[in-house]
Amino acid sequence: MESGSIFIQAIIYLGAAIIMVPIAHRLGLGSVLGYLLAGIGIGPAFLGLVGTESQDMLHFAEFGVVMMLFVIGLELELPLLWKLKNWLLGLGGLQVLGTSLFFFAVAQLLGLDVKPSIALGLILSLSSTAIVLQTLQEKGLMKTASGQGAFSVLLFQDMAVIPILAIFPLLASDSSQSGDDHSSSLIAHFPAYIQTLIVLGVIIAIILMGRYVLNPLFRFIASTELREVFTAASLLLVIGISLVMGLVGLSAALGTFLAGVVLASSEFRHELESNLAPFKGLLLGLFFLSVGSTLDVQIVLNSPLKILAIVSGIMIGKTILLLILGKIFKISLDQNLYFALSLSQVGEFSFVLFNFSSSSGILEKELVNTMVASVAISMALTPLILLAYEKLILPRFNDNTSKSMPEQDKIENEDSPVIIAGFGKFGNMLGRFLRSNDIQCTVLDYDVDRVEMLRGFGFKVYFGDATREDLLESAGAKKAKILIASLDSFEKQKELISCARKHFPHLKILARAGDREEAYDLKDLTADEIYRETRDTAIELGKSTLEKLGYFPYQAHKAAQMFLKHDEDTFQELYEHRKDRKTYVSLAKQRTAELKRLMTFDDTGETKGEEDIW
Amino acid sequence: MKVQILFFHPTMENSKINRGFVNILPNHENLTFRSIYDEYPNGFIDVPREKKLLAENEAIFFQHPFYWYSCPPMMKQWIDSVLELGWAYGKGGTALQGKIWKQIISSAGSGKAYTAEGFHKHTMTEFLLPFKRTAELCNMEYHEPFLIQGAQGLGKDQVDDLKSQYQKLILEFCTGRINGKR
Numbered sequence: 001m002e003s004g005s006i007f008i009q010a011i012i013y014l015g016a017a018i019i020m021v022p023i024a025h026r027l028g029l030g031s032v033l034g035y036l037l038a039g040i041g042i043g044p045a046f047l048g049l050v051g052t053e054s055q056d057m058l059h060f061a062e063f064g065v066v067m068m069l070f071v072i073g074l075e076l077e078l079p080l081l082w083k084l085k086n087w088l089l090g091l092g093g094l095q096v097l098g099t100s101l102f103f104f105a106v107a108q109l110l111g112l113d114v115k116p117s118i119a120l121g122l123i124l125s126l127s128s129t130a131i132v133l134q135t136l137q138e139k140g141l142m143k144t145a146s147g148q149g150a151f152s153v154l155l156f157q158d159m160a161v162i163p164i165l166a167i168f169p170l171l172a173s174d175s176s177q178s179g180d181d182h183s184s185s186l187i188a189h190f191p192a193y194i195q196t197l198i199v200l201g202v203i204i205a206i207i208l209m210g211r212y213v214l215n216p217l218f219r220f221i222a223s224t225e226l227r228e229v230f231t232a233a234s235l236l237l238v239i240g241i242s243l244v245m246g247l248v249g250l251s252a253a254l255g256t257f258l259a260g261v262v263l264a265s266s267e268f269r270h271e272l273e274s275n276l277a278p279f280k281g282l283l284l285g286l287f288f289l290s291v292g293s294t295l296d297v298q299i300v301l302n303s304p305l306k307i308l309a310i311v312s313g314i315m316i317g318k319t320i321l322l323l324i325l326g327k328i329f330k331i332s333l334d335q336n337l338y339f340a341l342s343l344s345q346v347g348e349f350s351f352v353l354f355n356f357s358s359s360s361g362i363l364e365k366e367l368v369n370t371m372v373a374s375v376a377i378s379m380a381l382t383p384l385i386l387l388a389y390e391k392l393i394l395p396r397f398n399d400n401t402s403k404s405m406p407e408q409d410k411i412e413n414e415d416s417p418v419i420i421a422g423f424g425k426f427g428n429m430l431g432r433f434l435r436s437n438d439i440q441c442t443v444l445d446y447d448v449d450r451v452e453m454l455r456g457f458g459f460k461v462y463f464g465d466a467t468r469e470d471l472l473e474s475a476g477a478k479k480a481k482i483l484i485a486s487l488d489s490f491e492k493q494k495e496l497i498s499c500a501r502k503h504f505p506h507l508k509i510l511a512r513a514g515d516r517e518e519a520y521d522l523k524d525l526t527a528d529e530i531y532r533e534t535r536d537t538a539i540e541l542g543k544s545t546l547e548k549l550g551y552f553p554y555q556a557h558k559a560a561q562m563f564l565k566h567d568e569d570t571f572q573e574l575y576e577h578r579k580d581r582k583t584y585v586s587l588a589k590q591r592t593a594e595l596k597r598l599m600t601f602d603d604t605g606e607t608k609g610e611e612d613i614w
Numbered sequence: 615m616k617v618q619i620l621f622f623h624p625t626m627e628n629s630k631i632n633r634g635f636v637n638i639l640p641n642h643e644n645l646t647f648r649s650i651y652d653e654y655p656n657g658f659i660d661v662p663r664e665k666k667l668l669a670e671n672e673a674i675f676f677q678h679p680f681y682w683y684s685c686p687p688m689m690k691q692w693i694d695s696v697l698e699l700g701w702a703y704g705k706g707g708t709a710l711q712g713k714i715w716k717q718i719i720s721s722a723g724s725g726k727a728y729t730a731e732g733f734h735k736h737t738m739t740e741f742l743l744p745f746k747r748t749a750e751l752c753n754m755e756y757h758e759p760f761l762i763q764g765a766q767g768l769g770k771d772q773v774d775d776l777k778s779q780y781q782k783l784i785l786e787f788c789t790g791r792i793n794g795k796r
Contacts, residue, residue, distance in 0.1 A: 543655075552626045557655035 012049045013057075016042045017285055032134050033383035035285050039292015040380070050293050058290035058351060063242070064283025065130045065348065067276055069158070069253045070238050072133065072151075073260020074269050081261060084152055091149060091329050092156020095343075098321050099125035106317070115171045119362045120371075122164050123354065124314055128347040129154045129253070130287055131382050135342065145331050146339035153322075153343055161251050161349055168353065172360035195249070202248050203258065206241060210262030218268045222448045222463060234275040267451050267463045270444070274470035291348065295376040299369055310374040315344040315381070334394065341385055345378040416440040419480045421466035421496055422487035423454060426512055426533055430484065442475050467495040469503045477504045485511040485527065490518055497525045516571070520578050539564060566595045617787045618646045618671040619718075622678040622689040626651070631720050631765045631773075632679065638777055644788040646671065651688055664696040665709070673714035673787050674754075676745075680721035683734075683741045693748060702752045714787075715749035717742070717759040718780070724764030 016038035024034025042049040050057075081088075104121035112120070132150055133142075141147040190198070214237070221233050238256050245255030263269060300307050319340045326336035351372065358368040418434060420427050423445040434441050444466040445451050454461045464471045466487065477483070483500050487493045493511065500507055511527040513519035519530045539560045546556040570591045577583045619639070623632055626649070639647055646667070654660070668674065678685050700706050719738075727733040728741070742759060749756040760783060762776055 552649070552652050553655040554624060554649075554651040555627045 035288030036292040039289040043293030045297030061287035067280040070256035070260040073257040077264040087152035126347040127343040146335040271464040319344045345382045346375040416442040427486045616671040617673045619675040642788040677718040711753040715754040716757040720762040
């Protein structure tokens with residue numbers, strides 16, 4: 001492919017996306033449907049701007065799913081994953097088994113042979129990780145019962161893909177096809193037990209690497225303070241793991257998910273997340289675009305009733321099975337409906353399996369074409385069905401625990417009420433104080449050595465540039481109540497406050513300022529409260545000085561209180577006149593004289609009554 | 615007998631009378647003088663430390679000016695936070711049992727003003743009832759207060775006379791010439 005055509009394709013895909021996605025989003029349809037519609041638009045059915053190469057694009061864009069699982073892994077620490085084990089194995093396992101059996105039976109009834117029936121059953125049991133997780137995340141439903149149920153099922157399906165890939169060559173009636181590219185694993189020629197050992201070895205290696213190698217490595221890279229190098233390293237990590245997993249015949253998504261889980265407790269977690277987010281988003285978008293453009297509208301138009309019957313059969317069948325499972329696993333009805341509907345489509349992996357089935361002769365070409373179109377339609381329908389559910393059915397459940405309101409955090413643990421940006425000497429003191437009062441703080445700092453040292457002391461400190469919106473968001477800025485801005489660099493401090501004000505207006509911003517001038521600047525940026533860092537320490541020392549010179553300690557204390565009060569009042573007044581230098585200086589002089597008078601008066605007792613001589 | 619004087623005065627920088635009295639306190643090994651306002655200028659009282667010091671002493675003197683027919687606010691706060699239930703009073707509250715409670719009070723009004731017929735219409739004994747009850751509730755031995763009254767009208771001789779009485783009183787407790795009922 002020449003480079004010119006790559007650019008033209010990029011223009012077509014990106015152009016379609018930026019036109020359709022905002023429209024779909026504005027209409028409340030969600031980004032997934034926007035991408036799908038854009039894809040259908042540029043596909044052969046309408047504009048015909050992209051043709052057969054969209055199949056290749058689909059394979060490429062599947063990497064977005066891999067990245068998404070890595071990012072999801074980053075948000076799941078091992079103990080939390082362990083908590084989901086019952087749902088993962090029980091709900092997920094029964095879903096794959098039950099759905100496969102159901103569609104196997106249906107295919108049998110429709111007169112297919114045993115082997116094609118098994119293939120169809122397995123293919124149709126899978127759901128679309130990309131569509132469902134993207135939708136759940138976009139709507140903030142990941143932590144609800146339905147979200148966690150769906151996530152468990154999808155994760156199990158990703159694991160199930162491995163044995164399914166192994167079974168498919170056995171189903172091919174023509175045994176010469178068994179060496180197809182989908183068992184391209186390097187270790188396929190080894191006996192089964194050696195293969196198992198190698199796979200286990202690779203998984204253990206990934207875990208050990210995440211624990212002991214990656215953190216020091218990232219620390220080293222971060223200390224160069226070249227952001228693009230860190231981004232490159234993040235990408236390299238994900239791509240590398242995918243490749244290794246592919247080589248040993250495992251699902252790349254599963255491998256990167258595992259790596260994500262291992263890195264979930266790393267201080268670089270937020271940085272990784274925000275570095276990969278744009279790639280993940282773009283690739284996923286591309287993925288949905290490709291799904292849209294592969295939809296063969298001709299087939300649909302030729303036999304609309306047949307397709308309609310297949311699509312509704314698949315979706316209704318899957319939904320009913322999921323509803324039964326949800327009931328068994330005691331998911332409340334409203335959550336269960338959402339859970340079942342969200343997983344009712346057939347997943348992206350079916351495209352791969354259908355391709356293989358038709359090339360190896362498991363399924364007839366015509367059937368495959370019909371099924372691929374049906375699958376694409378089921379994927380495109382999912383966001384619409386969920387939307388219809390939210391608008392039409394959900395309001396009937398007046399139970400207030402339902403709705404799209406995310407419940408208490410279960411998976412994420414970044415729900416601290418306080419975010420401290422900058423953990424230098426100031427933040428450190430503050431953090432210790434808050435921690436001693438059992439206030440959970442999420443700390444962000446951009447100094448690698450410091451982060452490392454503080455982590456040694458048991459602080460939950462994350463490495464990252466707090467002035468970035470995405471990083472603040474992954475640190476939980478949406479849920480936090482208070483942002484403490486105490487970055488060392490004043491420029492960064494200003495950036496942080498404007499960014500937080502703009503994107504997280506609900507946050508109370510308490511900011512540290514060096515001197516009066518800095519405090520004025522931060523007040524301009526509408527920080528809620530501003531603390532001049534040297535003010536109280538200086539006054540404390542001043543108090544002590546007065547005492548050493550013979551003041552009674554309580555007298556010194558009162559003098560300090562009066563000074564601080566006066567200083568605060570003056571700060572407000574001078575702030576209003578700061579732009580006018582002349583007025584400012586004269587006002588400042590005036591206030592100083594006033595303070596002096598105030599204190600001497602008090603000292604001579606002129607203003608007090610006679611009882612004071614006691 | 616070990617004596618602790620707890621001194622409460624929020625405006626020592628303006629004080630003439632109390633400062634004069636404090637300056638002539640005898641230097642005796644059994645005597646501890648502590649200015650509570652100056653030990654805790656920000657008002658946060660170290661309760662465990664206060665309790666320990668109370669336990670070590672047999673006589674507790676509260677020296678303070680008489681403000682609005684009562685003590686300065688820090689003294690009330692001290693009473694509220696240090697005299698804990700189950701320690702100073704109530705079930706198991708025997709830590710202060712038998713110790714002496716005595717106040718040294720300076721007031722603007724003269725002795726005559728604090729009578730039924732006088733300006734304040736009540737006696738000092740009546741005004742000090744809450745303190746007496748506090749001491750009794752802690753099973754302490756309440757001693758009548760030492761009063762420095764109407765200092766405005768006092769001549770230098772009279773003040774000096776009061777000062778030597780004050781000095782003598784404290785020394786008598788320190789040396790054990792005045793004893794509790796125990």
